[in-house]
Amino acid sequence: MASIVFQKDKRSGITYAYESVSYWDKEKKQSRAKRTLVGRVDEKTGEISPTDGRGRKKRAGETAAKPGPVPATRTARLFYGATWLFDAIGEQLGITEDLKRCFPKTFRQILSIAYYLILEDKNPLYRFEKWSTLHKHPCGESITSQRSSELFASITEEGKNEFFRLQGRRRLENEFWAYDITSISSCSECLRQVLYGNNKENDRLPQLNLALVFGESSGLPFYYGKMAGNIPDVKTVKLLLSELDILGYSKVKLVMDRGFYSEDNLNALFREHVKFLIAGKMSLSFVRQNLEPIYGQFRSYDRFNDTYGLYCHTVQAEWNYRQYRPYKGDTVSEPRRIYVHYYYNIDRAAEEEKAFDRRLIALRNELESGKRVPEHEAGYSRYFDIRTAPKRGIRVTVREEAVAKEKELLGFFALLTNETMDAVTALELYRNKDLVEKAFGNLKERLNMRRTLVSSEQSLEGKLFVEFIALIYLSYIKKRMQDTGLFRDYTLQGLLDKLDVIECFEHPGQRLLVGEVLEKQKQIYVALGVPPPGSL
Structure with a gap:
């Protein structure tokens, strides 16, 4: 019995149609099927176009196309080694697939600009045209300054949120998420959220606030949010919880510094059943009163951790949870379990x-x-x-x-959490929060986001999103370099430069040819978790 079966190629994104014929296998005593390629399916019309697959006989006078990438339409020699790396990372992390689903018409342009931002350290976007003529990249053609502005303006809020949802599902469910905020200065008078606030650059300019959420185990960002520049950090936690709820994230676990600590925020975290790890000021009465019973014996030898050079101790306490119920006009008050991890550094x-x-x-x-x-x-x-x-x-x-x-309190610091863990584990989780600080550095320095440099709200939203895409690639590469010891031999820029010299050669109707890949370059690809170009 024959039927038509559809199957999507994950690498190319093309859906193929196969004729499937069922038959009985006498030896294995089970039903089997034989598939024959019919053609590729048009995504818009659903029509099946015949292709020259391996299962078809060659027509008279027809030259069979060689397997591999789609044949080129021009003759060119281009740099390929670094962009191949990004292509492979995009496939591995699902970035390319998710972008294609959210922005089917412009995902290639988004990827090309992200590649450019990573490779051309601090260079303005108007130099993309020159870079494009020298590199092989997803878009395959130049993007002018006007076209990039149109691209940024076309990136919708719906598309961004869908991308956040898709990427969030690929992260580990049980990992803690580091959350922090930075300020981006701007001189623009056209952006409504550019306001004076606590400028973390100390440059006395109005600003936007940018929030980032990072997975501590994956080392990758999967959400960002733009806020008005006059909103203090402590006021953003409830907004973050609301947006994560809209995106459908469950089992949220947040790591935050003491700038986000307040009784109101902790009550909100308890109310939303969010697991948290947050630093608390030693001057807080709740933190001090739980330290007093153990203060005299705190510097005991059995509480000393030689790895970190700290005295550590955990106290299980009760948090006085309060919730105002507007529909009843009253306030509920009840105890909630909380752990306070204390640390003392004698030096x-x-x-x-x-x-x-x-x-x-x-x-x-x-x-x-x-x-x-x-x-x-x-x-x-x-x-x-x-x-x-x-x-x-x-x-x-x-x-x-x-x-x-x-x-009495000099040398002490404290971490508060509603998740059961020991003091050393809590400390390690909290110290991993510097992922966000490093990411802010990457955005402002390497990706040239110290200033907004846009003149409209739509362009700003789109540019921030493309910068965020570039940040995912940067974060992956840096984590792999750190995990495999590549930083002992290379800087980030030095590693990318070493790969960026690998060339490819395009000729109409021919398979893409890749230039010589040296042994050290192959070792870099393997350490970064991707195959060298030309090896597939």
């Missing part, structure tokens, strides 16, 4: 104590000389008793009790 404590004493001396000198600084008034009243006598003038006395209480 850091000594340095902090010296710095604290220097600060006290400076404050006392300001008081005694009468040269008070308005910004230091809180310190004057906290650590000193100040009296003015007619004959002796200003007399300054240190409040020993306040100073001693402050010094």
Whole structure:
């Protein structure tokens, strides 16, 4: 019995139609099927176009095409080694497949610009045309400045969110996600969210806030969000939870620094059943009161971790969870289990104590000389008793009790979590959060995003998305280099330059020819987890 079966080639994205004939295998005593290629399926019309597959006889006077990539339409010699690497990474991580699904008409242009941003360190986008004439890339043709602006404007919010959903499904479900925010300065008066806020570049310009979410195990970003520049970090957690919920992410686990700590945020995390690991300030009453019972025995030898040079201890405590219920007009209050991991660094404590004493001396000198600084008034009243006598003038006395209480906590820091784990595991997870800091550095320095350099909201949204795509590739390469020890022999730019010299040769009607790949170049490809070009 014959039937038509459709099968999609994952590498090329082409759907093929096969004639499947069922028959009975007497030896194996089971039903079998024999397939014969009929042709390729047009995605728009669904029509089947005959192809010259291996199962067809060659027509008279017809030359069979060689297997391999689609034959070229021009004669050219192009650089191919680095873009081949990106092609392979895109297939492996599902970036190419997901982009094609979300942006079927423009995914090749998006990939080409992302490749350019990675390879041409800090170069502006108007130089893409020159780069395009020298490199083989997905788009295969030049993209002018005007065309790139049109491309950015065509990237829709629906397409972006679908891409986030698809990429999120490819990440490990049980891994913690590092979350952080940076500021991107702008001089544009056309962008509504460019406002003055806590500028982390200290350049006194208005800004946008950009949030990133990274998978700590995969080392890859899978979500970003743009926010108004005047929103403080602590106010963004609820917005993040809402957007992750819209994207359909479940079993969320977040790692955040103490800039996101607030009672309101922890209550929101508990309410949404989100697992979290967050740094807490030692000055918080909740953190201090749970340290007091173990403070005297904290520096015990059995609590010392030689790997990190820290004294560590975990306390199981109760968080006073509160939730306002507007439909009933009341507030629910109940205890929730939480773990507080305490750490003490004896060397850091000594340095902090010296710095604290220097600060006290400076404050006392300001008081005694009468040269008070308005910004230091809180310190004057906290650590000193100040009296003015007619004959002796200003007399300054240190409040020993306040100073001693402050010094008790020097060298300590704390992490809070609602996930069961030991103190060392919590510390390792928290330290992995620097993935986001490094990613911000990549965006601002290597991918040239220290300034927005766009004049419309639509262009900004699209450019940020393409920069984000480039960041995924960069993050993958850097993690592989770190895991395999490639950083001992290469910088990131040095490694890409070493591969970028490999050429390919295109000739109409012929299979793509790849130039010589040296042994060291092959070793780099293998270390990065992809096959060398020409090896397939």
